[in-house]
Amino acid sequence: AQKITQTQPGMFVQEKEAVTLDCTYDTSDPSYGLFWYKQPSSGEMIFLIYQGSYDQQNATEGRYSLNFQKARKSANLVISASQLGDSAMYFCAMNRIQGAQKLVFGQGTRLTINP
Amino acid sequence: NAGVTQTPKFRVLKTGQSMTLLCAQDMNHEYMYWYRQDPGMGLRLIHYSVGEGTTAKGEVPDGYNVSRLKKQNFLLGLESAAPSQTSVYFCASSRAPGLAGEGEQYFGPGTRLTVT
Numbered sequence: 177a178q179k180i181t182q183t184q185p186g187m188f189v190q191e192k193e194a195v196t197l198d199c200t201y202d203t204s205d206p207s208y209g210l211f212w213y214k215q216p217s218s219g220e221m222i223f224l225i226y227q228g229s230y231d232q233q234n235a236t237e238g239r240y241s242l243n244f245q246k247a248r249k250s251a252n253l254v255i256s257a258s259q260l261g262d263s264a265m266y267f268c269a270m271n272r273i274q275g276a277q278k279l280v281f282g283q284g285t286r287l288t289i290n291p
Numbered sequence: 292n293a294g295v296t297q298t299p300k301f302r303v304l305k306t307g308q309s310m311t312l313l314c315a316q317d318m319n320h321e322y323m324y325w326y327r328q329d330p331g332m333g334l335r336l337i338h339y340s341v342g343e344g345t346t347a348k349g350e351v352p353d354g355y356n357v358s359r360l361k362k363q364n365f366l367l368g369l370e371s372a373a374p375s376q377t378s379v380y381f382c383a384s385s386r387a388p389g390l391a392g393e394g395e396q397y398f399g400p401g402t403r404l405t406v407t
Contacts, residue, residue, distance in 0.1 A: 180333070209388075211395070221334075221381060221398035267333050276322060276341050277385055277396060278349060281333030 178203045180268050180282035188288045189258050196243070197253040197285050199268035207273040210251040212242065215265040215284070224266075227251060228273065255287075263289045293317055295399035297382050303405045304372040312367040312402050314382030322385045323365040324349075324396065325357060327378040334381060340365055341387075372406045379403050 179202040189195045201210065212224040227235045227242045235242045243252040251270075255262055265286050269279040298313045314323065321342050326334035326349075336349030338357040346357045354376060356368045365384075369376060383396040 213398075219379070219401050221383075223395040223397070226395060269333070273388065276339055276347070277388055277394060278324075278336050278339060279326075279334070279396060280350075281335070283331065283333050 178205070178208070178270055178272070178280045180270055180280055182268055182282035182285050184285045185283075186286045186288070188290060191260060191289050191291050192257055194254060194256045195258050195262075195287065197255075197266050197268075197287065199251045199253065199282060201249050201251060201268075201270050203249075203270065205272050209271050209273055209277075210242065210244070211269045211271075211279065212240070212251075212253045213267045213269060213281075215267065217264070221267075225253070258289050260289050260291060263287060295382055295384055295397050297380075297399040297402050299402060300400065301403050303407065304369075305407055306373060308372050309368070309370050310372065310404075311369075312380055312382075312404075314365045314367070314384075314399060316363055316365075316382075316384040316397070318384060318386075318397065319362070320384035320397070321362075321387050323359065324383040324385075325355070325365065325367045326381045326383065327351065327376075328381060328401075329378050337367065337380075372404075374406045377404060377406045 210227045214222040241254045265284045268282045271277045324339040325337040340359040343362040380402045382399040385396045388394040
């Protein structure tokens with residue numbers, strides 16, 4: 177079975193600072209994908225970034241990067257130069273690469289950006 | 292291009308009543324999913340479909356049924372609602388994954404269901 181653990185229920189960061197959201201995972205699958213989603217207070221789920229287990233380089237998407245450390249089974253999200261609009265819940269998720277993309281989610285981290 | 296839409300947005304049911312949640316996508320995606328999100332928790336997969344006419348159980352399927360008669364629609368049914376089914380329900384769709392497993396899921400806006 178796959179499991180995602182997000183140990184930070186809440187984080188408070190000053191605007192323009194970088195922030196790292198932690199995510200560790202557990203799986204026996206040799207191939208898997210790791211995702212980060214953002215859920216603002218309006219409730220929708222917004223895809224941020226994806227990392228495949230075989231990817232040699234860490235994924236980046238604009239201000240988002242994924243710090244993938246396979247040996248440690250961690251997939252931390254780094255947001256550079258945080259903005260007030262980054263305040264939201266952030267979910268780490270994973271799936272098997274083969275077959276249907278059945279996502280397993282962590283419990284989330286609530287990020288608050290202070291002006 | 293509306294993406295993924297869900298109907299209704301809000302619903303209140305009494306225990307024992309039935310209802311159907313409708314999910315529609317206009318991206319020609321093969322895969323569709325139903326998740327539920329309870330307070331303080333991440334999303335959990337209820338049922339999913341890898342193509343028209345197919346359905347399969349997810350992590351928490353009990354008390355729900357689904358149907359995928361058309362590629363663009365995925366219905367979630369509650370035959371006899373219980374208070375434990377009070378939750379926010381999200382539908383999602385995706386194309387078949389690439390060789391590296393990439394392929395984000397596109398989520399609908401959610402349906403907030405309360406069972407009293």
